[in-house]
Amino acid sequence: MQTTIRIWIKRALLNLLLVALAGSLLRYKVLYSIPSVDYRNLMHAHSHFAFSGWVSLCLSVCIAGMLKLNENRFRHYQFSFWLLLIAAFGMLLSFPFGGYNIVSITFSTLSILASWHFAFIVWKDLGSADLPAAVVYWIKAALCFYMISAAGPFYLARLMVTGSPYQQWYIGSVYFFLHFQYNGWFAFAVTGLFMGMLYRKGISINSKTIFRLQFVACIPAFLLSTLWMKLPQWLYLIAVGGALLQVISMVLLLRVVWKEKTAIKQSFDKVPLLLCNLALLAYCIKTCMQALSVVPDLSYLAFGFRPVVIGYLHLVLLGFITFFLLGYVFQQDHLSLANGRPVPGIICFVTGVILNELFLFIQAIASIAGTNIPLINYFLFVAALLMLAGLIVLNYSQLNNNFFKYGISSKKQRGATASTS
Structure with a gap:
């Protein structure tokens, strides 16, 4: 089952790369005209796919892996994973071309049904879990x-x-x-x-x-x-x-x-420990920001300026959730840290996330002060490209490790696998 868990984690990691690609396209759209791309519709695709294709899928696979299931039982979980994956790609491909319509709403509903199916089977297995x-x-x-x-x-x-x-x-x-x-x-x-x-x-x-x-x-x-x-x-x-x-x-x-x-x-290994520490820091900042929002004047600033909202959402999704999930899957050996190949990608991605939050914070302060920073959107685009580049390197570092079910691996590895089967 461990091999199958790794396959699904790598699929989720590829989805995170697609999330970053959509995010980079959104940042590019702010700077340059792309007549065929509707910003709002692409934003819906970006956010829905991030929730279903990356976070929910990765969390679901990690929870299933923690339960130490046998192969027969794990097949029920894979049905949920496939439903969620199909729904995620359905939303990614339908939202950009029509926004909320019958197709995108259908796939959105499918993702909800997949979540309910997953919750039902996990609830049953938690009673006998070690x-x-x-x-x-x-x-x-x-x-x-x-x-x-x-x-x-x-x-x-x-x-x-x-x-x-x-x-x-x-x-x-x-x-x-x-x-x-x-x-x-x-x-x-x-x-x-x-x-x-x-x-x-x-x-x-x-x-x-x-x-x-x-x-x-x-x-x-x-x-x-x-x-x-x-x-x-x-x-x-x-x-x-x-x-x-x-x-x-x-x-x-x-x-x-x-x-x-x-x-x-x-x-803990050094890289997972660093990622988990960053996630803990982001969690603390997120909790303090929520607490400060009860102050009326600060509440107005939180909801009245878009960079504040976007910064908070990215702080949670990237800084808290994504950093932890990456640390978790590396620590649990769901992804390989062999030879340090993923490390440059992780450093690049983490740097992009931190810069993204920093630039959003600066943009928010400038908006509150009623001023404009001319190059800030270029800086945000650079941060998005850093995240994208880091995830490309990170995905590439896992290619020799059975990326899909039938394997994307070197000829040497495929030959070794065939000789032992």
């Missing part, structure tokens, strides 16, 4: 939020069909989906994988209190995404409470990780 209860709780909560997030797109579809004139409900539906994906499915699954990885290495972390705080905070924290709607005072106070619980949970997590820092450092 994992501590705390890890099981994190994964089950992630699956719950994964399914709950679907209410956002479904309600958005209803609004579009009925032609509702209330624009805030359209935006609210999108934020509902984003919140329960980012802060629910993504964040809880990442934490569960992290705790499970430590458990397999003999490092036991008591995360029950952290889990309870995060779980209780997740639902009211959605209100942090709706502060621009001028909520009643009692809903605002609930939002503040959710933000405070998230900060307390973050502090407790940092304490337990710091307590086990020596054991963790000794158990």
Whole structure:
């Protein structure tokens, strides 16, 4: 099964490359005219494919790998993976040419059905998995939020069909989906994988209190995404409470990780350790930004300036989730670090992500100050190209390791495989 896990992780990694390619095209579109490309439609394709084709697929495969399933049982999971992959590519190829239409909505719905199928089979197998209860709780909560997030797109579809004139409900539906994906499915699954990885290495972390705080905070924290709607005072106070619980949970997590820092450092390879540390840093920044958004003046800045929103979304998706997933798959040997070949690609990609966040921050400050930085979009395009280049190198570094099911490998390797079969 380990070989099959690696194949699916490499497919997900290739999808991340396609996400970066679409992102680079978006940055190019800002600078130069491409009449045949609609920016908004391409942005929808970019974001939907990032969620389904990269993050959700990679998280799903990693969770399945953590369960130590037999080959027969794993076939049920592969059905979910294929559904998700087909849906992701359907959205990638349909959104740019028609935006929200019957084709793209059909593939979007398919991705939701794939998530529900995956959640159902994982829930059944978690009961017999060789994992501590705390890890099981994190994964089950992630699956719950994964399914709950679907209410956002479904309600958005209803609004579009009925032609509702209330624009805030359209935006609210999108934020509902984003919140329960980012802060629910993504964040809880990442934490569960992290705790499970430590458990397999003999490092036991008591995360029950952290889990309870995060779980209780997740639902009211959605209100942090709706502060621009001028909520009643009692809903605002609930939002503040959710933000405070998230900060307390973050502090407790940092304490337990710091307590086990020596054991963790000794158990991790250098590259995965660096990526996980960067992910932890991004998680802390993300949590602090959410907490600061309860301040009315800062809330206005967060929702009133596009670079702030884009910077936050990329901080979570790239800095927190993607850095962790790359660190995880390398540490678990789902991707190979042999001979250090992926290292230049990782360095290039990480540099691109950091520069992207830096330039977005500068752009946001300039927008708030009412000024314009003429070359900032060129800098952002360069950062996007760095991420793309890093992922090209990273994917290339894995080519001699059975990239697809039937293998993209050297003639020498294929000959060796054939002689032993």
